[in-house]
Structure formats: structure tokens, C-alpha cells
Amino acid sequence: MDTSVPSVSERRVHVVPLGYERDRIVEPLRRHGADVAYLLVDAPDRDAARGDVDFDAAQAVDPGDIRIDPDGLTAYQRDAWAAVAEFAEVRAIPVAHADVYDVLGVTTTVAARHRASAEDGDRLFGNVSTGPRIAAVGVALACMIVGARPYSVEPERHRHDRREEPLTTGIERTVDLPIYPMDAPTTDQVAVLGRLHDRAEGNLTTEKWNLIEWARERELSFLREAGESRTAKYRALETHVLSPLRERGYVDLEDIGRSDTVRLTETGRRVFFAFKHKLDGR
Structure with missing residues (x-):
């Protein structure tokens, strides 16, 4: 909480x-x-x-x-x-x-x-x-x-031993629950979260330009229409990847000198593991 x-x-x-x-x-x-x-x-x-x-x-x-x-x-x-x-x-x-x-x-x-x-x-x-x-x-x-x-609030103890008897018995009815589309991260965003996770595991900081060069080598889609301008690449990274991730609390940006360091939050780490299946085959 x-x-x-x-x-x-x-x-x-x-x-x-x-x-x-x-x-x-x-x-x-x-x-x-x-x-x-x-x-x-x-x-x-x-x-x-x-x-x-x-x-x-x-x-x-x-x-x-x-x-x-x-x-x-x-x-x-x-x-x-x-x-x-x-x-x-x-x-x-x-x-x-x-x-x-x-x-x-x-x-x-x-x-x-x-x-x-x-x-x-x-x-x-x-x-x-x-x-x-x-x-x-x-x-x-x-x-x-x-x-x-x-x-969620976990109880300190239960009234009876759940290993000995179930919590409930029988059923009264089955109820259909509503389905709402979740705003899942894009494949590019998941890939960047994975890059940040791997760098953090190695105790390495990650700057925006590092992400851009890494994304270019892997031909991530957000750079395909950006052209060769350095400014355009930064803008594409911010618009299609970092800004949405930052708004959801998945990454933080920290100014260090003349560079912006991108850090993965704990929420972002969990989201990466939840959606890394999107990277299968890449």
C-alpha cells in the first residue's frame, strides 16, 4: 500500500x-x-x-x-x-x-x-x-x-486448519465476471524493461543513448520511422517508450550531469516478468 x-x-x-x-x-x-x-x-x-x-x-x-x-x-x-x-x-x-x-x-x-x-x-x-x-x-x-x-490483507491465523478441512463445501452457482481490456505494455516497451532489468542485475546504469543504440541493433519498431537524426531518435524513445512507462510508474528518470539515467522500478520489474512472453522468438 x-x-x-x-x-x-x-x-x-x-x-x-x-x-x-x-x-x-x-x-x-x-x-x-x-x-x-x-x-x-x-x-x-x-x-x-x-x-x-x-x-x-x-x-x-x-x-x-x-x-x-x-x-x-x-x-x-x-x-x-x-x-x-x-x-x-x-x-x-x-x-x-x-x-x-x-x-x-x-x-x-x-x-x-x-x-x-x-x-x-x-x-x-x-x-x-x-x-x-x-x-x-x-x-x-x-x-x-x-x-x-x-x-490485500493476509490474516495472522485462520479459525481452523485448512490442511484438515476445506474452507467451503458445495456450490450455489457460477457467476460470469466482466472482462476489461488491460492496457498492456507494447513489445518494444517490454523489451526496454528487459534491457533495464538485465543492466540493473549487472549493477550497470543505463542512459537514454544506450537504450537507443541497443534498440537500433535489435531493430525495435519505434526507431524505424525516426530517421537518422539524433534528436528524432531521442524523441521516438521518449514518445513511444519512456513517457508511457514513466506515467505508469514502471521507470524513473534521474538527471546525472548531462545525461538522463533510466532506472527500472520494482513495479516495472514485476511487469517485465508478467509480459516477457511477448519477447518469445525475438
């Missing part, structure tokens, strides 16, 4: 399904200084359209005021709600946990409310550990769409 200090004007806003958990809901919010916690309370029969959020009702203290049956909550869920309210603003939203589109829509609506995609907006996080699997998928997809930070 991103734990860097927010600016004076921005707040840490968390979206957390109120599932059958207590510590995995409360403790991450406490430890990471949540300012606002949206608790997604399961309401399978709610009347509102998918993704709709009544922000005025969400601030109610009494579950009955947000059209949630208090008797439907367990004692530890109510305790989690009260515990979070001691250090953060709690805003409860009824949502159908078993409807991935409802969870996704509610989460993106919250993101829009807090301008999470804007530079001057709040910082949004999504807990993907505290609800059923479908709710987790909805929160995770929403975070990817709006550029928020999803996080």
Missing part, C-alpha cells in the same frame, strides 16, 4: 466490503491513517440501480437510516463499524456483494466523488480481502479503472 504522506488538502479514502471479518477491516485502516472509510454493506435486495450511491444517507450513524437491516449484521461486523468510527469518518453504502457490477459501479462512483483520478483529488484505496470473491473482483477492477490502489 502507498503509505507516503498525503498533501494538506488530500485525504486517504478507503473502500472496504463489510464482509465476515473484523481485524482485516479495522487494522489496515488504523495503521495506514484512513481519513474516510466507505463500508460496503451487503444488501442483496436493494432497490437502487447498480452503482448508485446515496452519499447523504451514507453518512448516517444508524444502519437503519441507510436502509440496512441492523439485525442482518453480526456482532463483530457492528463492532468493526464502531471501531473504525473512532478514528475515521465512516460512510456505509448498501451494495449487493454478489453483483460484481454493483460493487464495481459503487466503487467508481466513490472515486468520482473524491476526484481520485485528478491531481488535486483524494487518494483512494480498495481492500480486496474482506468480502466474498465477487466483491473483491469488483473492487479490484474499479481500482484499476480509476487508478486507485487495491490492497
